[in-house]
Amino acid sequence: xxxxxxxxxxxxxxxxxxxxxxxxxxxxxxxxxxxxxxxxxxxxxxxxxxxxxxxxxxxxxxxxxxxxxxxxxxxxxxxxxxxxxxxxxxxxxxxxxxxxxxxxxxxxxxxxxxxxxxxxxxxxxxxxxxxxxxxxxxxxxxxxxxxxxxxxxxxxxxxxxxxxxxxxxxxxxxxxxxxxxxxxxxxxxxxxxxxxxxxxxxxxxxxxxxxxxxxxxxxxxxxxxxxxxxxxxxxxxxxxxxxxxxxxxxxxxxxxxxxxxxxxxxxxxxxxxxxxxxxxxxxxxxxxxxxxxxxxxxxxxxxxxxxxxxxxxxxxxxxxxxxxxxxxxxxxxxxxxxxxxxxxxxxxxxxxxxxxxxxxxxxxxxxxxxxxxxxxxxxxxxxxxxxxxxxxxxxxxxxxxxxxxxxxxxxxxxxxxxxxxxxxxxxxxxxxxxxxxxxxxxxxxxxxxxxxxxxxxxxxxxxxxxxxxxxxxxxxxxxxxxx
Amino acid sequence: xxxxxxxxxxxxxxxxxxxxxxxxxxxxxxxxxxxxxxxxxxxxxxxxxxxxxxxxxxxxxxxxxxxxxxxxxxxxxxxxxxxxxxxxxxxxxxxxxxxxxxxxxxxxxxxxxxxxxxxxxxxxxxxxxxxxxxxxxxxxxxxxxxxxxxxxxxxxxxxxxxxxxxxxxxxxxxxxxxxxxxxxxxxxxxxxxxxxxxxxxxxxxxxxxxxxxxxxxxxxxx
Numbered sequence: 001x002x003x004x005x006x007x008x009x010x011x012x013x014x015x016x017x018x019x020x021x022x023x024x025x026x027x028x029x030x031x032x033x034x035x036x037x038x039x040x041x042x043x044x045x046x047x048x049x050x051x052x053x054x055x056x057x058x059x060x061x062x063x064x065x066x067x068x069x070x071x072x073x074x075x076x077x078x079x080x081x082x083x084x085x086x087x088x089x090x091x092x093x094x095x096x097x098x099x100x101x102x103x104x105x106x107x108x109x110x111x112x113x114x115x116x117x118x119x120x121x122x123x124x125x126x127x128x129x130x131x132x133x134x135x136x137x138x139x140x141x142x143x144x145x146x147x148x149x150x151x152x153x154x155x156x157x158x159x160x161x162x163x164x165x166x167x168x169x170x171x172x173x174x175x176x177x178x179x180x181x182x183x184x185x186x187x188x189x190x191x192x193x194x195x196x197x198x199x200x201x202x203x204x205x206x207x208x209x210x211x212x213x214x215x216x217x218x219x220x221x222x223x224x225x226x227x228x229x230x231x232x233x234x235x236x237x238x239x240x241x242x243x244x245x246x247x248x249x250x251x252x253x254x255x256x257x258x259x260x261x262x263x264x265x266x267x268x269x270x271x272x273x274x275x276x277x278x279x280x281x282x283x284x285x286x287x288x289x290x291x292x293x294x295x296x297x298x299x300x301x302x303x304x305x306x307x308x309x310x311x312x313x314x315x316x317x318x319x320x321x322x323x324x325x326x327x328x329x330x331x332x333x334x335x336x337x338x339x340x341x342x343x344x345x346x347x348x349x350x351x352x353x354x355x356x357x358x359x360x361x362x363x364x365x366x367x368x369x370x371x372x373x374x375x376x377x378x379x380x381x382x383x384x385x386x387x388x389x390x391x392x393x394x395x396x397x398x399x400x401x402x403x404x405x406x407x408x409x410x411x412x413x414x415x416x417x418x419x420x421x422x423x424x425x426x427x428x429x430x431x432x433x434x435x436x437x438x439x440x441x442x443x444x445x446x447x448x449x450x451x452x453x454x455x456x457x458x459x460x461x462x463x464x465x466x467x468x469x470x471x472x473x474x475x476x477x478x479x480x481x482x483x
Numbered sequence: 484x485x486x487x488x489x490x491x492x493x494x495x496x497x498x499x500x501x502x503x504x505x506x507x508x509x510x511x512x513x514x515x516x517x518x519x520x521x522x523x524x525x526x527x528x529x530x531x532x533x534x535x536x537x538x539x540x541x542x543x544x545x546x547x548x549x550x551x552x553x554x555x556x557x558x559x560x561x562x563x564x565x566x567x568x569x570x571x572x573x574x575x576x577x578x579x580x581x582x583x584x585x586x587x588x589x590x591x592x593x594x595x596x597x598x599x600x601x602x603x604x605x606x607x608x609x610x611x612x613x614x615x616x617x618x619x620x621x622x623x624x625x626x627x628x629x630x631x632x633x634x635x636x637x638x639x640x641x642x643x644x645x646x647x648x649x650x651x652x653x654x655x656x657x658x659x660x661x662x663x664x665x666x667x668x669x670x671x672x673x674x675x676x677x678x679x680x681x682x683x684x685x686x687x688x689x690x691x692x693x694x695x696x697x698x699x700x701x702x703x704x705x
Contacts, residue, residue, distance in 0.1 A: 128664030135671045139678055146682065151689055155698040157682065158635070165642055165675070166629065172649050172668070173622065177603070180657045184606070193661055208602050 001057050003048055004064065006041035007072065007119055010034060015112035023101035028087040031108045035076075035083035038115060042076035045069065050474065056125065056196060063125035063196055067333075067478040071259055072122050074337055078251045078344050079115045081452035085348045086111070086244035088446045092355050093242065095445055103147055107242070114140040114248065121256050128193045130260055131168070131175050134224060137253060138164045145241040156236035163233040164224055171220020171260075177213035178267070181205045195263060202270030214268040214277050217261065218284065224257035226311045227318060228288040235299075238307035239360065243351030246303055250310045251344035255336050258314060262321050262482055269324075269483060281322030286415055288315025293419035297426035301360050302350055305430060306343065309386060312423055313339045319416075320401045321482065323408055329479035331400035334467075338393035338460050339386070345456035346382040349375055352448040353434070356441040362430050367439030376435045378453040383431045385460050387424045393463030490538030494655070497531035498614040501651060502593070505624040508644060509589055510582050514636055518563045521640050521647075525555030528647050532654050544659050550669050551650065559643060559676055566680055567636065570687055580631050589624050596620040603656070614655040621648030635686065635693040639679055646672055 014034030021027050046069050049055060054065040064072070090107065093099045099107075117140060121133035138161065146157035175193070182192040185204045191197050198205070219230065226234040238246040261281070268277045292312035299305040313335070320332035352375055357365045369376030385392035388399075398420070406413050467475075504524040511517045529551040536544030580588075600616035625645035629638050646668075653660050660668075683693060690697040 126661075126664065128660055129667060132664065132667030132671055135668075136674070139671065139674050142678060143681065146685060149685055149689065151697070154682075154686055154689055158686070158695075158698050161675075161679070161682070162629070162638065162642070166626070166645070169622075169642075169645050169649060173652065176649065176653045176657065176660065179653075179660060180603070183657050193664065206606055209606065212599075212603065 001055075003041055003045035004055075004057060004062055004123065007038060007045055007076070008116065008123065010038045010041060011112045011116035011119065014038075015109045015116065018112060019105065019109040022105040027104065027108050028083075028090060031111060032080075032083045032087060034112055035080040035115065038119075039076040039080040042072050042119075046073045050470065060191075060194055060196065061125055061129070062123050063194075064123060065478075065481060066474050067262075067481050068122045068259065070333070070337070070474055070478060071255060072119060074340055075115070075118050075122065075252050075256070078340055079118075079248065081455065082244050082247050082251070082344060082348075083111070085247070085351070085449040085452045086242075088449050089243060089351050089355070091446050092444055096355075098148060099242075107144060107147060110140045110144055111244070111248075114144075115252075118252050118256050122259060125194050125196055127175050127178060127195060127198070127263075130263070131172055134171070134221065134257065134260060135165075135168050137256070138168065138224075141237075141241075141245060141249065141253070144245045145237045147242055147245075148240070150240070152236075153240040156233075156240035160233045160237040163230075167220050167223025167230060169220070170216045170223075174213045174216030174218075174220055174264070177209055177216065178264075181209040181213065181271075195267075198267050199270070202267050205267070205271040207272045210268050210271040211276055214264060214272075215280070217264040218280060221257045221260040221264070222284060222318075225254050225261065225314050225318065226288070227284045227314065228291040228311065231288070231292070231311050234311060235304045235307040238310070239301050239303040243303070243347055243354070246307070247344040247347035247351075250307070250347060251340040254310060254314050255340055258317060258321075258336070261318070265321065266482060278322050278324055281318050282409065282412065283322075285315045285317070285319030285322055286412055288312065289319065289419045290315075290415055293423040293426070296423050299430075300362055302354065302362050302365060302434070303347075303360055305362065305427065306346055306350060306386075309423065309427065310339075310343055312419070313343070313386070316398065316401060316416075319412070320404075323401075323404055324483060325404065325408070326476070326479050327400060328404045328408075329482045330475050331397045331404065333475050333478055334393065334463065335397035335401065338397055338463055341456040342382055342386045342392070342394060342460050345453045345460075346379065346386060348449065348453045348456075349379040349382055352444065352450075353379060353441075355448075356444055358442070362434060364440060365434045366441075367437045368435050368441055370439040371441035371443075372448070374450045374454075375448060378450060378457070379431065380435045381457055382453065383427060385457060387427055388420060391461065391464045392457075393460045396464050396467075488538065490534050493534045494531050494538075494614060497527050497534070498617040498651070498655070500527045501531070501621055501647070502617050502624075505621045505644065505648070506586065506589060508640070509585055509624055509628050509631075512582075514567065514634070515564075517637060517640050518560050518567075521563075521644055522556050522560040524644060524647050525551060525559075528651055529556060531651065532659070535654050535658065539658060541658050543662055544654065546662055547654070547659050547665050550665060554669055554673060555643070555647065558673065562676055562680060563636070563640070566683060570683060570693065585627065585631055589627055592623040592627060593620040596623050615652060618648050618652035618655055621645075621651060624648075633695050635683060635695055638695070639676075643672070643676075 049069045117133045117137040142161045186192040223230040320328045388394045508520045533548040596619035597616040625641045629641035
């Protein structure tokens with residue numbers, strides 16, 4: 001209870017404090033401290049849930065089970081490390097005159113609020129509040145995407161706002177339909193949107209309405225997950241915003257949006273006794289993997305390249321959850337974790353690399369290893385990890401997903417293998433010359449934050465070699481819940 | 484009167500008005516009139532919510548009525564009017580497709596939404612179930628408006644009117660969402676509007692115009 005309040009209250013207090021502190025030079029440190037405290041509270045909550053099982057508190061409005069608690073821990077962790085990375089990154093941006101103090105005040109305050117919306121979306125038991133939190137997540141980040149006020153960043157932010165706004169409006173319609181179906185079973189009032197209540201009576205919910213609701217929910221939250229063909233906002237928002245924002249969008253927002261899809265899927269599966277929801281998710285997932293993999297080879301901008309890679313990986317996870325079953329769900333959860341960690345590590349390295357060479361164009365970035373071996377190797381190892389090379393964790397999850405696909409959905413295997421191969425070729429051929437060869441890198445005025453990069457990569461490496469028993473147990477419990 | 488209670492007839496009337504206003508917005512060229520139409524649509528929504536509340540004895544819907552009245556009839560149109568005055572953009576709205584064709588597409592969309600709503604309406608136990616198709620049609624028409632308009636403000640009005648359609652769907656099919664959810668949605672809409680206000684100034688500062696053709700530089704494979 002106290003842990004849960006802490007997880008939600010610390011970011012809000014942090015946002016207020018940072019809005020008041022504003023332009024002081026220690027604001028970035030306060031941001032780190034607030035994110036760190038949130039992480040501590042999240043760990044306490046995790047320990048509690050593992051020890052005592054799922055908890056349902058505050059008039060049934062908040063619900064924590066193994067499925068969302070691992071995402072809460074992950075979200076708080078990546079939020080914390082990104083805050084550490086953002087400190088030197090934003091200082092360099094400020095010294096180069098790209099950002100002013102008032103903009104940094106907005107940035108820090110909104111960063112904390114964004115973390116709050118993510119954690120609220122994960123912890124709430126109310127499907128309506130989940131919607132509200134997802135919409136609020138867009139609102140808090142839209143001004144961050146346009147932080148540099150360049151024409152391209154304004155365009156990216158506008159696209160982000162309108163496309164995600166329209167998408168999320170579809171999800172609201174889906175939520176209304178869900179409520180409509182639930183009200184007939186549970187009666188009017190607050191109870192009919194609570195996930196735990198819905199889950200208890202899911203077999204009695206009207207299948208036609210729930211199928212229609214799921215289509216709207218999948219399209220709505222799928223837009224935020226970046227599933228093809230609803231992905232248009234994602235590469236622009238990732239490329240034009242400041243790099244810490246790209247890291248949290250890729251590492252957190254996409255996961256949480258997918259979490260909303262999976263929560264809806266559990267309800268629909270229970271009501272509709274066909275494989276309708278599964279097929280829809282597999283279809284969207286596979287389409288995203290294939291299209292994103294082929295678009296990777298056409299990218300000239302480094303951050304866009306990795307944004308497309310995020311679409312590809314979200315497609316893989318959606319496909320895994322679409323297949324369902326204990327192994328695919330386990331792999332999907334593991335993939336969510338390792339993708340989130342690896343991709344944010346890559347964005348940290350990419351962020352400093354673009355500062356070193358003062359360009360985001362792949363052609364302009366050369367020979368990072370010569371000037372700073374830590375950064376160059378960080379980017380290279382991150383890239384190899386995200387492409388699914390053993391012994392990193394991404395290999396383990398992709399391998400599990402592939403073997404499940406071969407057994408249960410053999411038709412999909414050639415598409416998956418081709419896409420993974422194409423993505424590998426496209427990304428390696430671009431990243432390799434950036435890391436090795438003649439250098440274009442310059443010195444940075446501050447020490448870059450390399451610790452978060454290697455901390456993330458170390459965890460990903462560990463997950464590839466050995467998943468701690470309690471974590472594996474935790475994934476298994478969550479996988480059972482998803483069904 | 485075929486046994487339809489009086490309040491249900493008023494709701495049907497309001498539903499028809501809502502649809503009519505959605506079409507009027509689709510056809511409206513002037514941005515100021517567009518805002519007035521949006522405010523009227525909000526009013527129709529508020530009246531229909533109040534009538535549902537009165538006719539079916541759902542007191543919590545009065546709260547929702549007050550919220551709609553405050554937000555969609557007073558605050559948002561006021562913000563939009565102020566924005567337009569401050570930005571000094573009273574020009575006519577240029578559509579991508581001419582208006583008669585847009586209207587024809589709109590009619591097709593209405594037929595489509597009615598068909599989509601039939602299976603759900605049959606399940607609804609509420610007296611207002613026949614209006615679900617109209618609510619869906621309003622959402623579709625607003626969507627069409629967003630697609631066919633080039634300028635930023637009409638797009639946003641389309642977005643807000645889509646929210647109206649969704650709220651109407653919520654009241655007509657289910658007697659409204661739980662209050663905490665409605666409050667949350669209202670907060671999101673309001674904050675969204677304020678952020679957009681800031682955003683319009685940023686766009687204007689950068690491009691000297693609110694025409695979205697300037698915002699088409701980022702292409703898929705650049």
